[in-house]
Amino acid sequence: MTRVLVLGNSHAATLRRAFPAIGAAYPGLALSFWGLPGGAFAKASTDAEGKLRPDPTDRVSLRKGAQWNDQDHVDLTAYDRIFLVGLRFNLHAVLTICRALQPLDRGPREGALGVSDGFLRAALRAEVDAALNAQLARTPLDSRVTLMPAPYPAARAVQRGSDLFEPVTAAAAQLEDAARLMALYEAEIIQAAGRRGLALALQPRSTLARPFLTQDSCLEDPDRDVRHMNADFGLRAFDALLATAPPSHPAAAAAAPTTA
Amino acid sequence: MAGSPYDGLPDRAYWRTAVASRGPGRLRDLYRPRFAIGRDTPIFTAGSCFAQHVHRALKDAGFAVIEAEPAPSAVDPAVAARFFYGTFSARYGNLYNPRQFLQLLREAAGDHSPAHPVWTRDGRFFDALRPNVDPDGHASAQSVLLSRRDHLSAVLDAVMEARVVIFTLGLTETWHDRASGTVYPTAPGVIADAPEGSDIGFLSLGHDAIVSDVRAILEMLRSITPDIKLLLTVAPGPLVATASDAHVLPASTACKAILRAAAATLTEADPAIDYFPSYEIITNPAAKGAFFQPNLRHPTPKGVSVVMKQFMGAHGVTEALARRPDAPPPDTATLRPADEDNPVICEEMMNDPSLREAPP
Numbered sequence: 001m002t003r004v005l006v007l008g009n010s011h012a013a014t015l016r017r018a019f020p021a022i023g024a025a026y027p028g029l030a031l032s033f034w035g036l037p038g039g040a041f042a043k044a045s046t047d048a049e050g051k052l053r054p055d056p057t058d059r060v061s062l063r064k065g066a067q068w069n070d071q072d073h074v075d076l077t078a079y080d081r082i083f084l085v086g087l088r089f090n091l092h093a094v095l096t097i098c099r100a101l102q103p104l105d106r107g108p109r110e111g112a113l114g115v116s117d118g119f120l121r122a123a124l125r126a127e128v129d130a131a132l133n134a135q136l137a138r139t140p141l142d143s144r145v146t147l148m149p150a151p152y153p154a155a156r157a158v159q160r161g162s163d164l165f166e167p168v169t170a171a172a173a174q175l176e177d178a179a180r181l182m183a184l185y186e187a188e189i190i191q192a193a194g195r196r197g198l199a200l201a202l203q204p205r206s207t208l209a210r211p212f213l214t215q216d217s218c219l220e221d222p223d224r225d226v227r228h229m230n231a232d233f234g235l236r237a238f239d240a241l242l243a244t245a246p247p248s249h250p251a252a253a254a255a256a257p258t259t260a
Numbered sequence: 261m262a263g264s265p266y267d268g269l270p271d272r273a274y275w276r277t278a279v280a281s282r283g284p285g286r287l288r289d290l291y292r293p294r295f296a297i298g299r300d301t302p303i304f305t306a307g308s309c310f311a312q313h314v315h316r317a318l319k320d321a322g323f324a325v326i327e328a329e330p331a332p333s334a335v336d337p338a339v340a341a342r343f344f345y346g347t348f349s350a351r352y353g354n355l356y357n358p359r360q361f362l363q364l365l366r367e368a369a370g371d372h373s374p375a376h377p378v379w380t381r382d383g384r385f386f387d388a389l390r391p392n393v394d395p396d397g398h399a400s401a402q403s404v405l406l407s408r409r410d411h412l413s414a415v416l417d418a419v420m421e422a423r424v425v426i427f428t429l430g431l432t433e434t435w436h437d438r439a440s441g442t443v444y445p446t447a448p449g450v451i452a453d454a455p456e457g458s459d460i461g462f463l464s465l466g467h468d469a470i471v472s473d474v475r476a477i478l479e480m481l482r483s484i485t486p487d488i489k490l491l492l493t494v495a496p497g498p499l500v501a502t503a504s505d506a507h508v509l510p511a512s513t514a515c516k517a518i519l520r521a522a523a524a525t526l527t528e529a530d531p532a533i534d535y536f537p538s539y540e541i542i543t544n545p546a547a548k549g550a551f552f553q554p555n556l557r558h559p560t561p562k563g564v565s566v567v568m569k570q571f572m573g574a575h576g577v578t579e580a581l582a583r584r585p586d587a588p589p590p591d592t593a594t595l596r597p598a599d600e601d602n603p604v605i606c607e608e609m610m611n612d613p614s615l616r617e618a619p620p
Contacts, residue, residue: 093334100334104406105399113332114410116403118384118396119343126336 018234308430
């Protein structure tokens with residue numbers, strides 16, 4: 001049996017909800033889950049023995065850890081493959097940059113600073129690298145790990161919005177070049193992972209409504225939440241993670257073509 | 261017995277008392293400004309790589325340094341700096357000689373169209389007049405031209421705002437289109453390649469050419485701001501390489517001598533031009549080379565700090581800042597020179613093939 005750990009925040013929990021379907025589809029896998037809500041997961045760190053724990057100084061993290069998991073820690077050395085789900089790669093900053101800068105090979109855009117495409121890519125790369133470096137500083141990762149970013153918010157976020165990142169997402173999604181910008185961002189996150197010897201699976205294309213937005217039908221609770229997806233999404237995400245081969249060499253991964 | 265004209269002069273007039281007996285960082289009364297530069301004086305900076313130190317130090321010290329193309333706030337500052345945002349008063353990159361500067365001003369004013377403005381390499385397109393401000397180039401020639409159009413507008417804005425221009429003279433060697441005279445900051449092949457059929461050749465600017473170009477710059481600036489002031493400095497670093505067929509050491513000496521002499525000629529004739537001796541502070545024998553990094557070219561952070569402290573002190577900046585009710589007194593000892601975290605960007609380095617970065 002291949003021991004697979006699904007790890008991460010509330011977006012990883014989406015895959016947890018799909019475990020019955022995943023187990024049926026992949027009987028050769030021994031599935032485990034360990035997670036924390038976003039804020040708590042962002043504070044969790046791994047010790048020298050490879051045990052990932054909530055921040056021991058944060059009572060909320062400890063309480064949530066106990067609610068979410070059977071164990072107060074997870075031993076990352078005990079798995080053949082680890083799917084780390086839900087990283088945001090500084091998406092808010094990425095989208096802000098996408099709106100603020102316009103690569104001039106696409107012509108000027110009102111209200112945006114005209115720049116070279118190289119500058120836009122470098123700006124995106126800095127955000128993505130900073131996010132991944134912060135994660136790696138808390139928890140070193142190796143080639144057993146495949147990353148999947150948090151899903152983009154649902155298309156209805158364009159109408160509903162929130163005080164978080166959805167308004168920015170919605171505005172970026174409405175840009176004429178949104179598809180190209182999303183492709184640039186996704187290429188950067190794949191390459192950032194590859195440079196660190198990690199694989200990265202993108203959100204399944206079949207779940208996208210349009211660039212930067214997920215289909216409303218993927219939502220777990222459409223009336224209350226435009227960010228968290230349902231078990232069907234979780235199964236499709238797991239399929240994508242499983243199908244993504246670990247990079248054989250960091251340089252090879254960095255140079256690999258992307259699906260974007 | 262009648263005394264000599266050298267008798268009874270102040271200490272600053274004698275090498276023994278002014279230099280030899282003083283530490284290199286403790287030169288006194290070295291620079292007497294011809295005109296005041298206050299914290300509120302709009303300053304336009306340009307020049308060779310050393311000018312980046314000047315711009316940064318002035319900005320950090322609270323001077324009104326003009327930035328008409330500032331770093332976009334959403335972008336990581338290190339990335340913005342690598343693309344020359346906020347490095348000078350606009351994103352013209354390093355202007356190594358006054359002919360480059362003059363050409364830029366004429367182009368911004370609509371009086372000049374550079375020949376061969378777009379160079380290429382590996383399918384990417386570069387602004388031939390500032391190829392290193394977008395080190396990966398652009399995706400298209402049209403992108404280069406649109407970016408340049410925006411840039412020229414920013415240059416004009418910056419010039420119109422300026423009351424003092426600080427220009428660091430860096431090199432006398434340059435590259436030009438023989439037919440039109442357009443000058444370029446890098447030779448073909450260093451960052452990008454000139455179009456096929458173009459005739460780009462080596463040009464060595466002499467003293468008279470430097471003087472003439474600076475005077476033409478000032479004339480243009482005065483047409484916008486009649487009482488504009490020009491402060492010249494000479495970059496202390498020797499040449500990375502010379503294309504003159506001479507040994508690089510005498511070539512460097514000749515270059516700096518020409519620039520320094522031109523600065524002297526210019527300041528002597530025009531009270532609106534001043535010279536700040538940053539070159540002398542870094543290279544003076546009392547420093548015994550200690551203000552150069554191990555490559556014997558780049559100034560050390562300490563050297564830059566000494567230079568800027570001399571400048572600030574001469575302009576009474578410490579006092580001026582301390583009077584600000586909303587600002588703590590400045591600590592000039594912590595002036596932020598370029599270091600490993602804040603490197604200056606100098607495409608001249610790429611004139612030595614061994615110093616070029618490996619392609620990604």
